[in-house]
Amino acid sequence: MSTPASLPERSDSDRMSSPTWWRQASVYQIYPRSFADSNADGIGNIKGITSRVPYLKELGIDAVWLSPFYPSALADGGYDVDNYRDVDSKLGTLADFDEMAAALHEAGIKLIVDIVPNHSSDRHEWFQEALASPKNSAARDRYIFRDGLGPHGDVPPADWDSVFGGPAWERIVEPDGTPGQWYMHIFAKEQPDFNWDNPEVREDFLKTLRFWSDRGVDGFRIDVAHALVKDLSAPLPSKAQLEAKSHGADGFVDGTHPFWDRDDVHEIYTEWRKLFNEYNPPRTAVAEAWVHTDRRARYASPEGLGQAFNFDLLQANFDANEFKEIISKNLADAQASGASSTWVFSNHDVVRHATRYGLAESAGSEPSGSETEIMSGQVGKRWLLDGGLREDVNAELGLRRARAASLLMLALPGSAYLYQGEELGLQEVGSEIPDSARQDPAFFRNKGVDVGRDGCRVPLPWTSTGSSFGFGDGCSHLPQPHWFADYSVQSQDGVEGSTLELYRKALKLRSQLQSEEKLEWLPSSSPDVLHFTRPNGWQCVTNFGTAPVALPEGDIAVSSAPVTNGQLPANTTVWLMP
Known part of the structure; x- marks a missing residue:
């Protein structure tokens, strides 16, 4: 073309x-x-x-x-x-x-x-280091670890849901084998959130x-x-x-x-x-x-x-x-x-x-x-x-x-x-x-x-x-x-x-038509039709309706569906050139 x-x-x-x-x-x-x-x-x-x-x-x-x-x-x-x-x-x-x-x-x-x-994998070397490190360590500070609530710390720090369903907090086992802190994961538990306050x-x-x-x-x-x-x-x-x-x-x-x-x-x-x-x-x-x-x-x-x-x-x-x-x-x-x-x-x-x-x-x-x-x-x-x-x-x-x-x-x-x-x-x-x-x-x-x-x-x-x-x-x-x-x-x-x-x-x-980032809306014969022009006289007309409408003047450069008898069919877009 x-x-x-x-x-x-x-x-x-x-x-x-x-x-x-x-x-x-x-x-x-x-x-x-x-x-x-x-x-x-x-x-x-x-x-x-x-x-x-x-x-x-x-x-x-x-x-x-x-x-x-x-x-x-x-x-x-x-x-x-x-x-x-x-x-x-x-x-x-x-x-x-x-x-x-x-x-x-x-x-x-x-x-x-x-x-x-926002998050790494739980297999990332930093997170593995965090799991092997004690509470309040520099390694844990790269992520978001918090103590749990309740007398035994077995309640999540908040009752928030993760994007993928289920709680947004996961409890870890401390290096000594005891139940430990919780880490935050907005998404899957395999995606611990980074602590972006950490330089x-x-x-x-x-x-x-x-x-x-x-x-x-x-x-x-x-x-x-x-x-x-x-x-x-x-x-x-x-x-x-x-x-x-x-x-x-x-x-x-x-x-x-x-x-x-x-x-x-x-x-x-x-x-x-x-x-x-x-x-x-x-x-x-x-x-x-x-x-x-x-x-x-x-x-x-x-x-x-x-x-x-x-x-x-x-x-x-x-x-x-x-x-x-x-x-x-x-x-x-x-x-x-x-x-x-x-x-x-x-x-x-x-x-x-x-x-x-x-x-x-x-x-x-x-x-x-x-x-x-x-x-x-x-x-x-x-x-x-x-x-x-x-x-x-x-x-x-x-x-x-x-x-x-x-x-x-x-x-x-x-x-x-x-x-x-x-x-x-x-x-x-x-x-x-x-x-x-x-x-x-x-x-x-x-x-x-x-x-x-x-x-x-x-x-x-x-x-x-x-x-x-x-x-x-x-x-x-x-x-x-x-x-x-x-x-x-x-x-x-x-x-x-x-x-x-x-x-x-x-x-x-x-790629040939794009120039200035401008658009001008043009009047249309139907509320179901959008018609605008770009610099160089490039026009785009879309019929969102269910019935054909009259096509404006111009040479058809490309059309999303066949156009016949000067009618723009339903659910169709055309580009027109002067």
């Missing part, structure tokens, strides 16, 4: 050499264990990613975001890190990582890696950031960025007290929650930003911060991380008014803070949007839950599960809406974050995964309540046949359903109108 004649040619190398390349980048998330397996052990690995760099280049993305690849027992999909400055031996070596980074850079693709600073913790993460930056990593995605700093001064509030305040007029938007979104967390990111700016070009960062929208800007400020994930569209219904309100607010917030907007529909924690949009009852189902649940990110991953993935999904409708929503997103100013497999239109895998094969701790700690996140982490189908549809030469670590054959890369490659070719066409055109 050629660039429209009215636009100047812009080379990828020129665009991506800019220090602000990230402001309007298309970033593709890779979940390493489920992307490509090069050694037939059923687990995706670093060499597998390297082998697929030509595919990524052809897709037209600007950057890869690599989910954790560090040594890990996989208590939480790799987010339980044993060693922050190494590669899991099951996935490869540091040499393999360097080869992958070089291949991506040679293809003009930047590399972003996940950093997990040694802060310095060690600066060392980690330098380690990967020196290896050529271009940026970092910061896991649970809003939870590092905690106020655990006595007396700790009860779960009921936290819930009562979370439903109040102001909730916790004043930064007073004991462990979510405290104001002093930004002191850490100011220090990180100074480190990032030592490099040329400066290293980028994006915060995963499930916080009130009015508090997101501080994470995304130029003095902080620079960007923060905006999950608002991810949680919205497929509705024109909701989309317009969310887009307008986030663009205004970005302009005020100096950041760039981020947009995302799917990732490794949520039900794939091709499935969410196909629910029989509604387009998107408004999420519900306490402010604490929202701030922990749990609403984002659980709001459509209802004790198990619902089976009343209209896959055809869901995919049509997902294609329309994605094409609209790719037209917006800011960064577009894509999750592996969405370019294939993959649906969530539900009951095809037996309980015996599931891996997510959320499932095991909440059986019958939370089906977990395995359904969006099933390895990708590259071919239409084979024991793992081309993922590797053997089986895959999570079972793939038979219908994956129809969604494979092989079945869509070069097929006009396929979801893969739609993404390829849109991403390549987007």
Whole structure:
């Protein structure tokens, strides 16, 4: 596809050499264990990613975001890190990582890696040292240890729940064999929380950031960025007290929650930003911060991380008014803070949007839950599960809406974050995964309540046949359903109108059209239609309704569904050029 004649040619190398390349980048998330397996052990690995760099280049993305690849027992999909400055031996070596980074850079693709600073694995050498050390030791001070309540210390320091269910405190056995202190874990018990008041913790993460930056990593995605700093001064509030305040007029938007979104967390990111700016070009960062929208800007400020994930569209219904309100607010917030907007529909924690949009009852189902649940990110991953993935999904409708929503997103100013497999239109895998094969701790700690996140982490189908549809030469670590054959890369490659070719066409055109981070809303003939224009006369029109509408004038550059007789069909987006 050629660039429209009215636009100047812009080379990828020129665009991506800019220090602000990230402001309007298309970033593709890779979940390493489920992307490509090069050694037939059923687990995706670093060499597998390297082998697929030509595919990524052809897709037209600007950057890869690599989910954790560090040594890990996989208590939480790799987010339980044993060693922050190494590669899991099951996935490869540091040499393999360097080869992958070089291949991506040679293809003009930047590399972003996940950093997990809130907690380590319980196998981390520091935590093992803490377990072997006495109470009040320097080793224990790197984590959050507290005495229990009650005459025998057998009651947790607080009755808080962990994100994955069950208590947020775990009791240890002291080196002398007696019952001992408790340690805090917001997530799984295998993920003890760091004590960020400890200078040694802060310095060690600066060392980690330098380690990967020196290896050529271009940026970092910061896991649970809003939870590092905690106020655990006595007396700790009860779960009921936290819930009562979370439903109040102001909730916790004043930064007073004991462990979510405290104001002093930004002191850490100011220090990180100074480190990032030592490099040329400066290293980028994006915060995963499930916080009130009015508090997101501080994470995304130029003095902080620079960007923060905006999950608002991810949680919205497929509705024109909701989309317009969310887009307008986030663009205004970005302009005020100096950041760039981020947009995302799917990732490794949520039900794939091709499935969410196909629910029989509604387009998107408004999420519900306490402010604490929202701030922990749990609403984002659980709001459509209802004790198990619902089976009343209209896959055809869901995919049509997902294609329309994605094409609209790719037209917006800011960064577009894509999750592996969405370019294939993959649906969530539900009951095809037996309980015996599931891996997510959320499932095991909440059986019958939370089906977990395995359904969006099933390895990708590259071919239409084979024991793992081309993922590797053997089986895959999570079972793939038979219908994956129809969604494979092989079945869509070069097929006009396929979801893969739609993404390829849109991403390549987007890289040429993006200029100023501006958007102007245009009037539309229906309340179900969103119509906006970008600089260069690029227009995007989306019909969220159920009936066709007249298409505005302009040459169709790309469309999420066939357009005939000058009518824009239901659940369809088109890009128009003057």
